[in-house]
Amino acid sequence: MPSTILVPDRDKALHINAQSLFSIFRNSIMSRHDTHAPETPATRFLRQHGMAYSSHLYDYEDHGGTAVSARELNVNEHAVIKTLIMEDENAQPLIVLMHGDRKVSTKELARQIGCKRIETCKPETANRHTGYLVGGTSPFGTRKPMPVYIERTVLDLALVYINGGRRGYLVGIHPHDLLRVLQAKLVDVAN
Template identity: 35%
Template sequence: MTPACKILKAQKFEYSIHEYEHDVNAKSFGLEAAEKLGLEVEEVFKTLMVTDDKNFFIAVLPVNHQLNLKKVASAFGCKKLHMADPKVAERLTGYLVGGISPIGQKKRLKTVIDASATSLAKIYVSGGKRGLDIGVKPQDLADVLSAQFIDVVDE
């Protein structure tokens, strides 16, 4: 039971657990999850950390898209953002890269979820370790994270 699952359970959100055998040679954790779980890539979301060198933020977006740093900077009221160092992301979240869940991070960070999630009944995010995804209603995810839905992907 990861911190992400414990929080969803404690707050009585409905969720499903999906485990798969993680391949250490996989080039993309998110695409691997979609393939191994038999899900559409549009339903599987990755968790990315960005920073302006003072503050850190989280963006949750479909695994088959690239994050648009200008859009996410605007969403957080920043001039410019860049990807956080993976080691810093691990330290701040308490999770390993490839298993960083948007839920249950050590330090709660401001979060946005790509607006495409609102058209889906359920999305799948990392459950807090490699090889574990959790399926959750997009609005429940937004509620548990106090997150907003915003278009943050490159077209």
């Protein structure tokens, strides 16, 4: 006979089959995503570099951006960091890490890093440079090494959430660790 749990319901007691209760609980969690963090080139990179991080799965929505991930994780969108793949006038790729609720001034970025022009890559070009699908782009474990630029104000946060190499998967990390492990340069380019 299955065990039961006694759950008080105002004046009367209600017996619930413990196995059914666990099944309901498990299914509600599993319906969001597999509860195990995925293995990606980004997570391998983080482990290889001895980086402490937390895993956060959420229901990915096409074109939802950082607003959706912030809402799903119940965090401020300012702490969700976008990984943007851009190119200079010579089609050389670079990565910009920016607050989810801000945009990059490409004109100011070009001026600060000594380029004539900076443009956001087309999705297929970004995929080719990084090895990640757009919406799942991480600055960690990219296909080819690229210079990384971080918006200076990202370092003011205690914890940031950044893509872990798959759509619907962010990792929580200390922003100073981003700077160190990615050998990134600081810029002031937020709009």
